[in-house]
Amino acid sequence: MKKKKKNENSSKIFLGHDHGVCFGDAITQIEDYFIKKKLQLTPLRRKVFEILIEDHKPLGAYEILEKLGKTGFSSSPPIAYRVLDFLIEHGFVHKVQGLNGFIACSNPNHSHFPTFVICRKCEKVAEVSEEKSGLNLPSPEISNFKIEKTTIELTGICSTCENAEIR
Amino acid sequence: MKKKKKNENSSKIFLGHDHGVCFGDAITQIEDYFIKKKLQLTPLRRKVFEILIEDHKPLGAYEILEKLGKTGFSSSPPIAYRVLDFLIEHGFVHKVQGLNGFIACSNPNHSHFPTFVICRKCEKVAEVSEEKSGLNLPSPEISNFKIEKTTIELTGICSTCENAEIR
DNA sequence: AGTTAGTGTGTTATGTTATAACATGTAATG
DNA sequence: CATTACATGTTATAACATAACACACTAACT
Numbered sequence: 117m118k119k120k121k122k123n124e125n126s127s128k129i130f131l132g133h134d135h136g137v138c139f140g141d142a143i144t145q146i147e148d149y150f151i152k153k154k155l156q157l158t159p160l161r162r163k164v165f166e167i168l169i170e171d172h173k174p175l176g177a178y179e180i181l182e183k184l185g186k187t188g189f190s191s192s193p194p195i196a197y198r199v200l201d202f203l204i205e206h207g208f209v210h211k212v213q214g215l216n217g218f219i220a221c222s223n224p225n226h227s228h229f230p231t232f233v234i235c236r237k238c239e240k241v242a243e244v245s246e247e248k249s250g251l252n253l254p255s256p257e258i259s260n261f262k263i264e265k266t267t268i269e270l271t272g273i274c275s276t277c278e279n280a281e282i283r
Numbered sequence: 284m285k286k287k288k289k290n291e292n293s294s295k296i297f298l299g300h301d302h303g304v305c306f307g308d309a310i311t312q313i314e315d316y317f318i319k320k321k322l323q324l325t326p327l328r329r330k331v332f333e334i335l336i337e338d339h340k341p342l343g344a345y346e347i348l349e350k351l352g353k354t355g356f357s358s359s360p361p362i363a364y365r366v367l368d369f370l371i372e373h374g375f376v377h378k379v380q381g382l383n384g385f386i387a388c389s390n391p392n393h394s395h396f397p398t399f400v401i402c403r404k405c406e407k408v409a410e411v412s413e414e415k416s417g418l419n420l421p422s423p424e425i426s427n428f429k430i431e432k433t434t435i436e437l438t439g440i441c442s443t444c445e446n447a448e449i450r
Numbered sequence: 451a452g453t454t455a456g457t458g459t460g461t462t463a464t465g466t467t468a469t470a471a472c473a474t475g476t477a478a479t480g
Numbered sequence: 481c482a483t484t485a486c487a488t489g490t491t492a493t494a495a496c497a498t499a500a501c502a503c504a505c506t507a508a509c510t
């Protein structure tokens with residue numbers, strides 16, 4: 117059974133989770149994928165992915181660079197952007213446009229159009245699948261337009277923060 | 284006659300329109316709104332809105348600044364960003380995150396969660412209402428999360444460009 | 451009038467995010 | 481062992497955005 121502690125009083129979309137499991141699963145998934153696709157999961161790529169998986173929230177490219185620097189990698193901007201582009205291309209990372217941040221994909225196996233739910237107060241970000249978001253998945257064609265990529269970000273306030281708000 | 288062949292075979296969402304009418308309507312709408320809300324439609328604000336309405340596609344802040352400069356306004360960055368923020372706040376302009384661009388709202392009367400459809404080839408951008416996009420409007424609450432603002436951008440290729448593609 | 455508060459614009463400087471262009475290294479292929 | 485493909489490194493700069501402060505104008509008071 118998938119470990120998932122009871123979670124009644126936290127917002128349902130900002131699920132708690134066992135991070136050790138999450139981390140291990142994600143590494144395994146990316147390893148398998150890279151082998152299958154004959155891609156190189158180099159130390160740099162692995163490190164960037166690990167940084168994102170660990171933080172489990174959007175990081176700016178320059179935050180990532182800083183962390184890279186601390187672990188002995190080069191930390192000039194193109195390093196981060198190139199690796200991020202690569203990981204995005206293969207579905208392991210998403211860019212959160214509203215925050216200029218990058219986040220590890222929480223389910224790289226789905227080919228999907230992710231929706232991000234962003235609390236403006238606590239800045240938690242949840243990636244939700246189309247089914248759970250209450251959004252219909254965009255139909256692949258809208259009036260003769262072929263969708264290749266979506267950016268769907270819902271910004272607002274989570275119940276925890278709302279309850280804490282003074283006003 | 285405005286060049287625009289009958290457009291049953293062009294993408295329905297990139298509708299042609301009579302730009303003179305569109306422009307006039309938009310100006311009237313913003314004037315009415317500002318009067319009703321007792322806001323100042325200053326020359327600068329009007330000019331920025333006109334620039335966007337005229338171009339009818341997303342412009343970068345610095346493009347707007349350049350146009351402002353040519354008409355005798357100041358063209359230092361805060362000028363544009365301040366006015367844009369103001370117009371966005373009141374629903375007359377949207378930011379297209381994927382392009383770092385700003386576009387006049389095509390229907391400021393609707394309070395709405397707009398969807399933008401963006402052709403990556405011709406770079407045309409259409410604002411579509413929820414009904415037409417095939418997307419459900421996001422429910423105001425998703426699992427205890429209150430949505431205040433949405434960014435929904437669908438990037439891909441319009442049929443016109445697709446037909447023209449070599450591959 | 452004089453004072454105060456609110457708003458709008460102007461200016462300088464700087465912060466933040468992202469990319470261009472070119473150099474080097476390394477591994478696989480023919 | 482030349483060629484190609486790919487990954488990384490480096491310098492410089494482009495593109496996007498905001499902070500902080502200055503000044504002008506109006507409205508609404510005392």
